[in-house]
Amino acid sequence: xNFSGIRAIYIYEMTRFFRTFFQSFIxxxxxxxxxxxxxxxxxxxxxxxxxxxxxxxxxxxxxIMLNIMTQSTSFASFGIYLPKFVGTIFEILSAPIxxxxxxxxxxxxxxxxxxxxxxxxLITAHLFVDLTILHPFFMIVFLVxxxxxxxxxxxxxxxxxxxxDQVQMIPLLVLTxxxxxxxxxxxISMLPPxxxxxxxxxxxxxxxxxxxxxxxxxxxxxxGLSLMAIAIFTCCCIGMITWIFKTGYRIKS
Amino acid sequence: MTPIVIVKNLSKTYSSKLIALDDISLEISEGExxxxxxxxxxxxxxxxxxxxxxxxPSSGKIFVDGFDAIKDYRDARRxxxxxxxxxxxxxxxxxxxxxxxxxxxxxxxxxxxxxKEVLKKxxxxxKRDSPIMTLSGGMKRRVLIAKALSHEPRVLFLDEPTAGxxxxxxxxxxxxxxxxxxxxxxxxxxxxxxxxxxxxADRVGVMNQGKMLLLSDKKTLLKKMGxxxxxxxxxxxxxxxxxxxxxxxxxxxEQRTALLYSYDTSxxxxxxxxxxxxxxxxxxxxxxxSTRQSSLEDIFTTLLEEKK
Numbered sequence: 001x002n003f004s005g006i007r008a009i010y011i012y013e014m015t016r017f018f019r020t021f022f023q024s025f026i027x028x029x030x031x032x033x034x035x036x037x038x039x040x041x042x043x044x045x046x047x048x049x050x051x052x053x054x055x056x057x058x059x060x061x062x063x064i065m066l067n068i069m070t071q072s073t074s075f076a077s078f079g080i081y082l083p084k085f086v087g088t089i090f091e092i093l094s095a096p097i098x099x100x101x102x103x104x105x106x107x108x109x110x111x112x113x114x115x116x117x118x119x120x121x122l123i124t125a126h127l128f129v130d131l132t133i134l135h136p137f138f139m140i141v142f143l144v145x146x147x148x149x150x151x152x153x154x155x156x157x158x159x160x161x162x163x164x165d166q167v168q169m170i171p172l173l174v175l176t177x178x179x180x181x182x183x184x185x186x187x188i189s190m191l192p193p194x195x196x197x198x199x200x201x202x203x204x205x206x207x208x209x210x211x212x213x214x215x216x217x218x219x220x221x222x223x224g225l226s227l228m229a230i231a232i233f234t235c236c237c238i239g240m241i242t243w244i245f246k247t248g249y250r251i252k253s
Numbered sequence: 254m255t256p257i258v259i260v261k262n263l264s265k266t267y268s269s270k271l272i273a274l275d276d277i278s279l280e281i282s283e284g285e286x287x288x289x290x291x292x293x294x295x296x297x298x299x300x301x302x303x304x305x306x307x308x309x310p311s312s313g314k315i316f317v318d319g320f321d322a323i324k325d326y327r328d329a330r331r332x333x334x335x336x337x338x339x340x341x342x343x344x345x346x347x348x349x350x351x352x353x354x355x356x357x358x359x360x361x362x363x364x365x366x367x368x369k370e371v372l373k374k375x376x377x378x379x380k381r382d383s384p385i386m387t388l389s390g391g392m393k394r395r396v397l398i399a400k401a402l403s404h405e406p407r408v409l410f411l412d413e414p415t416a417g418x419x420x421x422x423x424x425x426x427x428x429x430x431x432x433x434x435x436x437x438x439x440x441x442x443x444x445x446x447x448x449x450x451x452x453x454a455d456r457v458g459v460m461n462q463g464k465m466l467l468l469s470d471k472k473t474l475l476k477k478m479g480x481x482x483x484x485x486x487x488x489x490x491x492x493x494x495x496x497x498x499x500x501x502x503x504x505x506x507e508q509r510t511a512l513l514y515s516y517d518t519s520x521x522x523x524x525x526x527x528x529x530x531x532x533x534x535x536x537x538x539x540x541x542x543s544t545r546q547s548s549l550e551d552i553f554t555t556l557l558e559e560k561k
Contacts, residue, residue, distance in 0.1 A: 002327070002360045004357045004358075004359075004360045004361065004362065005357060005358045005359070008354050008358045009358070012346075012354050015346075015350070016345075019345060082343075086341055086343065087339055087341030088341050088342065090302075090305075090307055090335065090337055090341065091355060091400070092358070094307055094330060094335050095330060096327035096331050096360055097358060097360075248309055252307065252308065253267060253308050253309070
């Protein structure tokens with residue numbers, strides 16, 4: 001195992017993150033604060049409670065999920081796309097390091113960064129609403145698994161992308177709508193029956209539901225189903241990445 | 254000398270059906286400088302990229318110090334450093350940090366003293382904390398070399414190291430390559446510049462269309478294939494070469510004031526003495542005599558034309 005190689009990629013990626021430290025942290029703090037001002041205070045005051053949880057608190061798990069899913073995907077996709085774009089990928093490919101170690105470096109750094117963002121959002125949210133986490137262990141499990149799976153997903157996008165548009169296209173045009181429609185800011189029970197059925201096909205719905213359960217003990221679907229959904233998604237990403245490295249798809253000719 | 258790199262029947266066909274490497278075999282001895290010459294698309298970069306693990310071979314074997322480059326890729330790659338043709342660097346990173354990254358990537362523990370040595374050797378120590386984007390093109394190329402040397406490789410591949418650099422920097426680069434060889438590093442470089450191969454290489458490989466047309470010791474090659482030309486300038490112009498000199502296959506210059514005679518330096522008899530006697534017998538008066546040795550460029554051009 002080339003631990004030194006993993007460490008080198010990890011440190012390199014984290015250094016890149018800390019170069020834009022201010023921007024990396026201020027952006028989620030500002031956007032989270034805005035969500036609370038708009039949804040929590042302005043609209044939330046008209047909604048009241050959902051499943052005995054104040055609307056302001058209800059949206060916290062969804063907000064964290066929105067941030068960590070998009071950030072994990074973005075961090076990991078840029079992490080691998082940049083060396084491809086600049087050409088420095090030659091160094092990774094010619095180094096005595098295998099695909100698993102490369103992923104550990106890139107995905108490990110993306111997970112760390114998005115976890116930090118998640119914690120920042122949680123702390124910011126705590127300034128606006130009173131929060132009690134009923135199942136902290138499961139909250140951490142969901143948080144980590146989501147960061148890992150979406151970082152893997154981001155890695156795939158970074159390998160697949162041929163230009164910067166494509167790197168941003170999936171998070172913007174696919175991920176964000178799915179997170180919004182996955183119950184980030186509402187309970188599925190608030191939707192008409194037909195939309196409730198359609199939401200069941202949105203994989204992100206299960207993640208948000210499970211994560212919300214870890215906070216409040218209430219969810220739209222069972223915790224087992226949510227865990228299964230994230231496990232399936234993670235396995236799919238691992239399978240795809242294994243195939244990428246086996247075939248050299250868009251990395252090696 | 255024992256070979257440090259062995260390539261056996263290496264072929265590479267891209268998915269576009271382009272044959273980039275066609276059954277290449279070669280051995281590179283430890284401590285030598287091998288120059289790979291060839292026109293664009295000859296397969297030089299594909300060859301070194303395949304040895305370094307960037308391109309998957311279609312068939313064939315590569316061994317580096319006895320390690321199979323596919324099966325024992327970790328052991329093989331630890332011994333190799335690669336300097337690409339393009340200036341591919343992270344512009345925002347500092348010089349020293351990018352070297353630390355390269356060293357770590359190749360599984361070596363942090364050793365800033367060694368990196369200091371490398372940077373000093375390449376006159377980059379003063380720039381260690383500078384972001385790469387602030388460096389000149391020549392410095393960036395030296396940073397790439399420093400990165401390739403950061404993990405103490407025994408074999409260094411330089412892909413067109415002097416492409417697009419000025420004459421002064423090119424000579425600096427040649428001096429650097431020689432000093433690397435002196436420190437025991439085996440150097441394989443690709444180049445378009447014949448004079449580069451002539452100046453620094455021990456052996457020369459000529460590639461074209463994925464094939465290794467020739468691989469030979471530079472001196473032997475020049476001796477073996479090097480023709481010498483004798484230029485005999487005449488006092489007065491002539492209209493035609495006298496019949497008595499037809500056996501020498503002389504060429505009359507365009508101005509009709511000189512005779513050109515090609516001869517093989519390795520032959521027992523060059524025929525010069527007899528030629529000069531026969532010229533005198535033919536009544537021609539000599540003005541001057543000079544010789545010219547054919548260069549690698551002439552050999553290279555001849556080889557490519559022969560294979561067409």
